[in-house]
Amino acid sequence: MNRKEIGQRLREAREKVGLSRDHVIALPEIEMSRSTLQQWEIGQTEPSLEKLAKLAQLYKVSPQWLIFGEGDSTAQAPAPATNPSLEAPAKHVIFNEEFVLIPMYDIEVSAGNGLFSQGVTEPIKHVAYRRDWLKSKNLDPYNLAVVCNCGDSMYPTIPNGSCMLVNLAKNQAHDGNIYVLRLDDRIYVKRTQWIPTGGLRIISDNTIYEPFDLDKAYLASGQFEVCGEVIEISHIIH
Structure with a gap:
């Protein structure tokens, strides 16, 4: 795997769904630090396949696209939390x-x-x-x-x-x-x-x-x- 290319796709997918790094690492299912996510995105270190699969699910892209640049790269923003009484x-x-x-x-x-x-x-x-x-x-x-x-x-x-x-x-x-x-x-x-x-x-x-x-x-x-x-x-x- 080319970690710099994977990092570019990780950042691209995250930004397409409108998530900050802080939002990603705050989610209970994503167990990592902000510095770890940053290192992956700039290609300093290589994420595990398990973490890539979780991020692919979060970003609504295929794991194959994140790893190899193949397959579906279309990411849609998640629906925002709604709460009529407390104003989002x-x-x-x-x-x-x-x-x-x-x-x-x-x-x-x-x-x-x-x-x-x-x-x-x-x-x-x-x-x-x-x-x-x-x-x-x-x-x-x-x-x-x-x-x-x-x-x-x-x-x-x-x-x-x-x-x-x-x-x-x-x-x-x-x-x-x-x-x-x-x-x-x-x-x-x-x-x-x-x-x-x-x-x-x-x-x-x-x-x-x-x-x-x-x-x-x-x-x-x-x-x-x-x-x-x-x-x-x-x-x-x-």
Whole structure:
């Protein structure tokens, strides 16, 4: 194999799908450092066949084209992460050598009365998460956002004022998990449980709040959305 030619094709394929080196190495399935990817692309070192196959799949080209310059070299950009309520955080992710800075949005999420602030398109700040921690959890930084809870209905699991890391790729409800949910024009943080009728039960951890059920018709009406799953919670201990 000619490693310089392979390197040129690796860089060409990556750029065609609109991925930066930082984005590539942040993906859980791609286990390599930025310097390693850079060395491959400039032809300093030669990648293994296993890594070439993974990159070919990511870049939507054939392994034969990457290795020999033969076959399909057409690469299409992957569909961007979508999230109508949180405004596509992908473009706001920032990388450095050790950390990934995830955007925090000034969306007032209420686990009590459903207060919802609309129209936020830019993050108010970024929250740092270690690259290795995100990889260990198989989390794609481009599918993450941070929002803050306002209310006590999920206490003690989520105290008032807690920051929540939300995985926007997890937009299908499962029993017992905690989600950021949109009901009409309100945002809630709740647990979910499917019920035999095909509806969804919305549950608060604070027992003073009664659970309530959403029927199948409402779930299909377009007024309901699972925005993402809450996967990490942080708060100040007073």
